[in-house]
Amino acid sequence: MTTNTDAPSPLQEPAIAEILASDSALDLLLARLKQSVKACDEFANYLKRKQNYEENYARDVKRAVTSCKSSIKSNTSVSKGSFVESLDKIISFDDRILVDVRSPYAKALEKMQDELTSVSATFVRLRKQLKEEGHKREKEVQDAISQAEKSKNRYFSLCTDLERLRQSDQSQKKITLQGRKTGSQQEEELVRKINAADQDYNAKANASQKLKNELVNTHRPRLSKKLQDLILELDTALQLQLQKYAAYNESFVVGLGNQVAPLGANHSSMATVAASVNPEQNLYNYLKGSRVEKKQSFVPVEYKKHPLFKSEPTHQFRVPATPPVSNNVSKLDPPSATTNKTATPPVGSPSFIPVPEPPNSSLANYSTLDPANSSALSASPAPAVLAGPRPISTEMRNNSSSITNTATPAYSGLLFGQPIESLPHDEEMVPLFVKKCINLIETYGSNSEGIYRSSPNKLKLEEIKYAIDQDPSNLSILDPPDPSNVSDDYVYMIASLLKVFFAELPDPLLTKEQSGNFFKAGQIEDAATMHIQLHRIVFELPDANYFTLRDLLFHFIKLSQIPRVRMSVRNLSIVWFNNLLVNEYTSRDELAVQQRVVEELINAAPEIFNPKES
Incomplete structure (x- = not known):
């Protein structure tokens, strides 16, 4: 886009200058700057939401790719040149697109959102400073005019009293606290008061005029110039971000194999639309169409001699003329440019191609815009999560201590105490031992009261644990001796084995890495907000x-819905939380938070996992 630098700016028109010198100038420019800040915030919020959508989509596709490729590899009929082999290669394209196209695109959106958030905070601060200064200057003028009005009213009131006195019977005496006063004495006293009021009125009227002159000739032009510069600077910065966003989207689409181009003569591309923004013309149209009003509170008081004293000399205060302030105000220095970080894609594969930053597009440091030349705005800390742990019951404390004791391994085998990903598993990496235990409990435990809460015969538990630990592939060891006559003790034994398995994992199912995040989520009072965080x-x-957590949570939901089992979601969370999370929290409130995390995971399972996955 070419710009004619010789063309005069529309903001230099006499009509615009008249508007900027009016009493409405400050309010108009502050309102206009507020609109730009609001647009900046809305743009940043949109980018944040879009980035979240991209990240969630990438996670879902990644899991689908992993699950499908795992199923393909487990198919023994795969042969060279077969459909399954081609399917495996085709699915790999989605994996590469996630790495080479979507991931860099999401990072670019995140960077833009951070820049816009920083810019918005900086301009809010600068606008507040200019607003406070402008209102302070205007209030000084309004207060001076108000005082002059009061002094004027007092002066004319005293003159009216003198007129009445001179028209009245001068022979009558007035009774006062100091005694009786004749008409001449009263007139002498009134004249003395009028002279004092005249001097006060004259001084305050001239003071109000002086302050108004300073406001019109000095303060208002200076503040208007700063506000204009801020508006144009922010709108230009937003236009550059809009152009970057258009370029990122074009690069994203090209990376997927498409080309962004006008559809015809009557259509424009995203880049053309983004580049068509003209901040000066927009501000000109805004000011041209605005309504200007003359405020009575800014009309200075004109000194007028009372007709009674027109022939008498008065004390006049001469106010020196205030020279007009030059409009040669230095422009705000544009921020320096930064360089985008780009990802290097594999040769021959489609990729997201980040475009270079336009000149002066870095928005991180706006300290040069501060009237006081203050330091750059620092990032604000994230708000603390509201804490709201629920009371922990005696039942939960008893179960958590018993689980910890049960979970201490006495020997090293091939199943218990091994990393979950290293064990024999199905195509979704769920351990076969876990699937077997869940199936046995749901098949034979529908009439067993207190599953996971009742303890089995310890000697039999240790025997079967040792046997399956030596040969995890022989899951038939877990089958009941007589399927037609299964006792509650057998169900309790399988349930206890499953609990011990998770308790002895070297890294808990909910992982040490995510322990702190789960704990913070458990402190959120609002259940809906907490579910969103748990989902993430x-x-x-x-x-x-x-996938193991998915199967386990839906198993808990199924048990909680069987009346004879008598294990509610809360009961299940009490006996299970110590087996799924790290044991680094020991206080009563901390244990209550962990228990609530597991309880809400069970409640939120249908929201977290796709229906077909369940």
Whole structure:
């Protein structure tokens, strides 16, 4: 886009100059700057939401790719040149697109959102400073005019009293606290008061005129110039961000194999639309169409001699003329440019191609815009999460201590105490031992009261634990001796084995890495907000942990819906939280938060996991 630098700015028109010199100038410019800040905030919020959508989409596709490729590899009929082999290669394209196109695009959106948030905070601060100064200057003028009005009213009131006195019977005496006063004495006293009021009125009227002159000739032009510069600077910065966003989208689409171009003569591309913004013309149209009003509170008081004293000399105060302030105000220095970080894609594959930053596009440091030349705005800390742990019951404390004792391994085998991803598993990396235990409990435990809460015969538990630990592939060891006559003690034994398995994992199912995030989420009082955070954290879990957690939570939901079992969601969370989370928290309130995390994970499972996955 070419710009004619010789063309006069529309803001230099006499009509615009008249508007900027009016009593409405400050309010008009402050309102206009507020509109730009609001647009900046809305743009930043949109980019944040879009970035979240991209990240969530990438996670879902990644999991689908992993699950499908795992299923393909487990298919023994794969042969060279087969459909399954081609399918495996085709699915790999989605994986590469996530790495080479979507991930850099999401990072670019995140960077733009951070820049816009920083810019908005800086301009809010600068606008507040100019608003406070402008209102202070205007209030000084308004107060001076108000005082002059009061002095004027007093002066004319005393003159009216003197007129009445001179028209009255001068022979009558007035009774006062000091005694009786004749008409001449009264007149002499009134004249003395009038002279004093005249001097006060004259001084305050001239003071109000002086302050108004300073406002019109000095302060208002200076503040208007600063506000104009801020408006144009912010709008120009937003235009550059809009152009960057258009370029990122073009690069994103090109990376997917498409080309962004006008559809015809009557259509424009995103880049053309983004580049068509003219901040000066927009401000000109805004000011040209605005309504200007003359405020009575800014009309100075004109000194007028009372007709009674027109022939008498008065004390006049001469006010020196205030020279007009030059409009040669230095422009704000544009911020320096920064360089985008770009990802290097593999040769021959489609990729997201970040474009170079336009000149003066870095928006991180706006300290040069500060009238006081203050330092750059620092990032504000994130607000603290509201804490709201619920009371922990005696039942939960008893169960948590018993689980900890049960979870202490007495020997090293091939199943218990091994990393979850290293164990024999299905195509979704769920350990076969876990699937077997869940199936046995749901098949034979529908009439067993207090599953996971009741303890089995310890000797039999240790025997079967040792046997399956030596040969995890022989899951038939877990089958009941007589399927037609299964006792409650057998169900309790399988349930206890499952609990011990998770308790002895070297890294808990909900992982040490995410422990702090789960704990913070458990402190959120609002359940809906907490579910959103849990959803985000669960997505960060490794695949084996993610899919195993899914099967376990839906198993809990199924048990809680069987009346004879008598295990509510809360009961299940009490006996299970110590087996799924790290044991680094020991206080009563901390344990209550961990228990609530597991309880809400069970409640939120249908929201976290896709229906077809369940």
